[in-house]
Amino acid sequence: HAKKLGRNNYQFFTADLNVRARQRLEMENSLRLALDHREFLLHYQPLVELESGRIVGAEALLRWQHPEQGLVPPGEFIPLAEECGLIVPIGEWVLGEVCRQNKAWQDEGLTKLPVAVNLSPLQFRQRNLEEVIRRALSESGLAPEYLEIEITESLLMSAEEQTIALLYQLKNLGLNIAIDDFGTGYSSLSYLKLFPIDKLKIDRSFVRDVSSDPDDAAIISAIIAMAHRLRLRVLAEGVETIDQRNFLMLEGCNDAQGYHYSRPLPAEGMKTLLRKGQPLPPLPENLDPV
Ligand code: C2E
Ligand code: MG
Ligand code: MG
Ligand code: MG
Numbered sequence: 001h002a003k004k005l006g007r008n009n010y011q012f013f014t015a016d017l018n019v020r021a022r023q024r025l026e027m028e029n030s031l032r033l034a035l036d037h038r039e040f041l042l043h044y045q046p047l048v049e050l051e052s053g054r055i056v057g058a059e060a061l062l063r064w065q066h067p068e069q070g071l072v073p074p075g076e077f078i079p080l081a082e083e084c085g086l087i088v089p090i091g092e093w094v095l096g097e098v099c100r101q102n103k104a105w106q107d108e109g110l111t112k113l114p115v116a117v118n119l120s121p122l123q124f125r126q127r128n129l130e131e132v133i134r135r136a137l138s139e140s141g142l143a144p145e146y147l148e149i150e151i152t153e154s155l156l157m158s159a160e161e162q163t164i165a166l167l168y169q170l171k172n173l174g175l176n177i178a179i180d181d182f183g184t185g186y187s188s189l190s191y192l193k194l195f196p197i198d199k200l201k202i203d204r205s206f207v208r209d210v211s212s213d214p215d216d217a218a219i220i221s222a223i224i225a226m227a228h229r230l231r232l233r234v235l236a237e238g239v240e241t242i243d244q245r246n247f248l249m250l251e252g253c254n255d256a257q258g259y260h261y262s263r264p265l266p267a268e269g270m271k272t273l274l275r276k277g278q279p280l281p282p283l284p285e286n287l288d289p290v
Contacts, residue, residue: 024080027077027080028080028084028086030066030067031064031077031080031081031084031086032086034064034066035086035089035090035093037067039064039065039066039067040062040063040064040065040090040093040094041062041063041064041065041266042060042061042062042063042094042097042098042101042267043060043061043063043264043265043266043267043270044058044059044060044061044115044264044265044266044267044269044270045058045059045061045257045262045263045264045265046058046257046261046262046270046273046280047059047116047235047255047256047257048255048256048257048261048280049254049255050245050248050249050253050254050255050256051249052279053279053280054279054280055111055113055273055274055280056113056255057113057114057115057116057148057255058113058114058115058116058270059115059116059118059150059257059264060094060097060098060101060115060116060117060118061074061118061264062074062078062090062094062118064077078120082120082122085122087120087122087123088120088122088123088126091119091120091122091123092132092136094117094118095117095132095133095136096135096136096139096140098115098117098136098147099136099137099139099140099142099147100139100140100142101115101267102115102140102142102146102147103140103141103142105271105274106142106146108271110271110274110275110277111274111277112146113146113274114145114146114147114148114176115146115147115148116148116149116150116176116178117147117148117149117150118150118180119149119150119151121151121152121154121155121158124151124155124163124166125162127162129166129170130166130169130170130173133147133149133170133173133175134173137173143174144173144174144175145174145175145176147175147176148175148176148177148178148198148199149170149175149176149177149178150178150179150180150201151167151177151178151179151180152179152180152181152185153179153181153182153184153185153186153191154185156179156185156191156194156195157185157188157191164194164195167195167196168196171196176198176199177195177196177197177198177199178197178198178199178200178201178235179197179199179200179201180201181201181203181204181237182200182201182202182203182223183202183203183205183206183219183223184203184205189226192226192230192232193230197232198232198233199232199233199234199235200223200227200232200233200234200235201234201235201236201237201257202220202223202224202234202235202236202237202253203237203238204237204238204258205238206219206220206223207220207236207237207238207239207244207248207258208238208240210243210244210247210248211241211243211244211247217247220236220247220248220251220253221251224251224252224253228252233254233255234253234254234255235253235254235255235256235257236248236253236255236256236257236258237257237258238257238258238259239256239257239258239259239260239261240258240259240260241260242260244258244260245260261280262280
């Protein structure tokens with residue numbers, strides 16, 4: 001009896017695997033075509049200075065307008081794009097598009113702000129990343145100080161000579177460098193003095209329960225204090241409530257990003273916010289922003 005059950009389970013399992021393998025292959029194929037078909041687009045989320053409520057930057061977040069599946073969030077295709085290497089040409093498109101868009105906003109007379117781009121560790125393993133970034137800047141005419149790059153702790157943990165050298169090259173171009181999802185990487189803090197970093201972005205997982213969990217509050221306070229001692233700017237990710245915002249302000253955190261201020265917006269929506277040029281008012285707490 002057990003044997004029969006086992007076999008049935010096995011068959012069920014393989015059938016399931018086949019379906020998933022096929023879906024994956026289809027996804028990979030359409031991902032390959034997506035660049036040619038111009039199916040990628042960027043949304044922009046404001047980065048807000050806590051004290052003033054002023055927009056001090058934006059983060060570009062990739063979306064895939066899939067012909068059948070609609071708007072696909074990055075969590076559903078970036079891991080695959082990294083496995084098959086497609087993140088390299090996709091990331092190149094992102095860099096070009098962000099520089100072009102930011103320069104277009106500046107040319108329209110909007111306040112000049114840095115826009116941040118997420119870089120995959122795989123892009124750092126390409127020898128020509130500096131070249132790619134330099135081209136994105138020169139073709140758009142955007143000044144390097146208005147491009148920020150976000151890297152992960154895991155990139156710094158690997159800390160190959162080549163990566164370190166590349167980071168210094170990028171810093172020398174005049175870019176800002178931020179560490180994304182800070183606190184989740186289980187890494188040594190020594191890299192903070194080894195690398196040319198400007199900003200820490202505290203991961204959302206610490207911010208989420210900060211009002212109810214004293215341990216999370218302690219971790220955030222410690223990160224802010226450490227960052228400031230190292231002359232780094234600190235941003236808190238995933239700020240959704242007034243309580244979270246108040247705590248972060250009290251602790252002297254510089255900036256915040258999250259639904260409390262604004263969701264990621266299409267370029268047009270971001271432009272409207274920039275044109276208003278006003279501090280972002282805190283939203284009524286029980287009003288879910290769209
Ligand atoms: P990330 O860089 O940490 O980006 C922040 C994510 O948090 C975004 O998810 C954003 O929509 C979400 N978020 C912002 N505020 C809140 C909030 O208040 N509450 C909650 N629950 N979430 C909030 P998104 O757009 O789905 O992006 C997910 C991840 O995909 C990004 O995390 C980043 O690691 C990656 N990603 C996005 N665009 C790119 C890209 O162009 N290249 C690469 N390599 N990765 C990208
Ligand atoms: Mg990011
Ligand atoms: Mg992040
Ligand atoms: Mg995060």
